[in-house]
Amino acid sequence: MQKKIPIEKLLPFSLTAFVVALDQITKSYIVSRWPKPGTFIADVFHNDVLHIYHVRNKLIAFSLGQSLPENLRPFLFILLPIVVLIFLGVYFFRSSDCTMLQRWAIAGILGGGAGTLIDRIFRPDGVVDFISVKFYGLFGFERWPTFNVSDSAIVICVGIWFVTMFLPVKTNAAKEANGKNSA
Numbered sequence: 001m002q003k004k005i006p007i008e009k010l011l012p013f014s015l016t017a018f019v020v021a022l023d024q025i026t027k028s029y030i031v032s033r034w035p036k037p038g039t040f041i042a043d044v045f046h047n048d049v050l051h052i053y054h055v056r057n058k059l060i061a062f063s064l065g066q067s068l069p070e071n072l073r074p075f076l077f078i079l080l081p082i083v084v085l086i087f088l089g090v091y092f093f094r095s096s097d098c099t100m101l102q103r104w105a106i107a108g109i110l111g112g113g114a115g116t117l118i119d120r121i122f123r124p125d126g127v128v129d130f131i132s133v134k135f136y137g138l139f140g141f142e143r144w145p146t147f148n149v150s151d152s153a154i155v156i157c158v159g160i161w162f163v164t165m166f167l168p169v170k171t172n173a174a175k176e177a178n179g180k181n182s183a
Contacts, residue, residue, distance in 0.1 A: 005093070008100075012107035019111025023149040024118060027128040030054050037125065049134045055146050056126035078120050085113045102164050108157030115150030 034041055034054045041052040060077060068076065092098065092106045119127040129146040136142070 009093075009103065012100075012104045013110075015104055015107045016111035016114065019108055019150065019153045020114050020118070023112070023115030023153070026130070026149050027119065030128055030130045041130070051132040051143075052130050053132050053146055055129045056123075057129050057146075058126035074120070078117065081113055081117055081120075085110055085117075088113075099164060102161055105157040105161035105164065108153045109161070112150040112153035112157065115148075115153070 030041070030052075031054070037054055037056045039054045041054060044050040044052060058073065088106050088110055092103060092110075098106070116127055127148070129148050129151070131148060131152070132146045133144045134142070135144040
């Protein structure tokens with residue numbers, strides 16, 4: 001008999017679904033309204049900080065993979081993320097050390113990864129990116145490389161997951177011991 005998964009353990013997948021939906025809705029909106037890649041759409045706050053551009057990216061973040069042979073890129077850019085997403089999914093369900101915040105972070109990463117994979121598989125012109133932020137020359141970037149909702153979810157959730165790995169977590173035994181000591 002298979003062990004039933006508690007509903008609270010599945011709840012973070014609502015974030016996965018939300019990220020995928022928001023990512024695909026925003027990309028579809030950009031593509032339907034401004035179909036030509038390279039189109040400048042808006043200077044959102046009229047101060048050069050946040051621009052909306054329609055661009056396409058056939059590479060990985062920061063143009064990684066540019067030196068790979070053209071015929072190998074799609075295979076690696078689809079297969080490698082699938083392997084990572086499967087690994088994260090297995091870790092999500094099998095890890096007993098994973099806190100609820102870490103589960104939410106993993107769910108956000110899964111949503112971001114799925115959003116990007118959808119583009120890599122179903123958009124032959126490449127992943128739709130449209131958010132451009134002024135970066136004031138930090139790390140050599142006048143503007144941060146253009147990104148999208150799924151990229152944002154991955155970066156934010158990886159950051160949360162990374163930070164939570166260094167936070168002390170009280171186990172149930174430690175909580176009980178603290179409760180007995182204070183009584």
